[in-house]
Amino acid sequence: MIETYLLRDLAEIDRCGSFTAAAKALFVSQPALSRAMQKLESQLGVELFVRGSARTALGPLGRLAAEHARVVLAAMDGFEAAVREADRARRVLRYGSIAPAPVWTLGPVFAQTIPGREAEADVRETEEELLAALGEGRIEAAVLLRTPPGPDWRGRPFLREHLCVTLPPVHRLARRKAVSFADLAGETFVLFGKVGFWLPLCRAKIPRATFLEQGTLEATRSIVANSDLPAFFTAVAASRVPAPEGRVVVPIRDREATALYHFVVPASRADDFEPVFAALPGADPDN
Amino acid sequence: MIETYLLRDLAEIDRCGSFTAAAKALFVSQPALSRAMQKLESQLGVELFVRGSARTALGPLGRLAAEHARVVLAAMDGFEAAVREADRARRVLRYGSIAPAPVWTLGPVFAQTIPGREAEADVRETEEELLAALGEGRIEAAVLLRTPPGPDWRGRPFLREHLCVTLPPVHRLARRKAVSFADLAGETFVLFGKVGFWLPLCRAKIPRATFLEQGTLEATRSIVANSDLPAFFTAVAASRVPAPEGRVVVPIRDREATALYHFVVPASRADDFEPVFAALPGADPDN
DNA sequence: TCGGATTACGTGCACCGTAATGATC
């Protein structure tokens, strides 16, 4: 049986071009490598190196062996990754969401219905991404804007969210009861970057707008508090985020500004998620 | 980096179902396995076994890991096999032949034209097998009954062989100048088993015949010398096998009893075999 | 003379086996 370190050494010598260079890269002494390769050759019963001439180098057989060694080492890495990932999947429930707000609702629901498993959400911008991830098992559930038709999916709506803009009182639109996306044309908005589908939606709906995406919620809040730039705010049942002070909140009247979130799982796993479905709030019919 | 023996131990424990059984199978002590698995778990940072209850057994994660470990071990075996095979291919020229006789001719030719590389032949019964082996690189050249048409192949005829039967003088056909396959119907023949295409040919052409296949040429010769059973003999240019004593050799007159052997290589390797083609004898136009 | 591989030699770690202990039926 060939030990791993022999293959690692061989691959490194091939990559570096000499024993000396590989020894440095591997943090071992040159003699150690020399002996290791002698051992490998003796175990294989084969000459991998051309010796005796100027400097020992890999022969054609050695290069082929190094090539193949990399395959084995990759399989080795795959083993580690697969085991670690499986362990992780056992401990945390990974799901995706088309927007951040549903995650706030689902957090307590998961904590209550699936005790002992931490839930972890990825927010993505498109439903296609999420369905692909579900299909490949990278996530176990998803929050979408609809329940995909067909027998492969099980889902139901559980939360409604409505998009508004927050404006300084001096803004030209601050007196309005409601605005449309078209009214916001040309404005520059400050917003959190990871808002899922909202960002591509706004990009598509608001002509000539500029979006200053922030990496964190804190940065967004801070800039909003210290500038006159318009920003977004959403009305959600049991919202945890207070409306920013000193700002006027104006709802957007377009139909697309209202999102109805569905919790969706593959039909094959519907039974596992029955408690979650039972604990989900009903979608607020108002708003 | 995970050492090979840890994966081997894990796979064996999964296969055997317990540490004790695996320890016996691996010729190590039980504590050694126990420690090895503890080490593996600590390196992976994962619990592979369910401990504390009755008897330690693989958990779901452990089974998955064992599964994957087998993949890695197979890759490891593949590495060894590939390197050894590549080394072998460097030292010996492997080719296939549709019959044994051409091998006797080619032996000296290879020895002369490709010094330092030993030639080794496999005798097969069908051209399909040989062409497949050529295509997959399992052999570098082949002796066929024709040169396959098209630009992919390069070949030329170099030897003619003619099939005869050897009969005891008392045999009903011993006086004939020649016989046909049909004349031999119902006979029982002694013959060497590995004669390539000749065996299926005779099976197809001689009705109701029985063939007593022998594993070695010596066994065949010995039985022929001590029995009245008909046998085969071939007339080949520079034949090295003398006709058996006390027997009558009668040629078979059917067209199929004459074979014209072609030496064939993939066109891509024609240049490498140029010296071989040059040294091959011309096919005997007589006979 | 120098850069780089191999050989020589002593050391320490890590794996091993035996023996004792623990745990569960």
Place this chain on the structure above:
DNA sequence: GATCATTACGGTGCACGTAATCCGA
């Protein structure tokens, strides 16, 4: 008490590093 895994302990092989040697440029 029997079976099986784990812990304890002493031994040893093996891979390591340092140092010396060898060999071409």
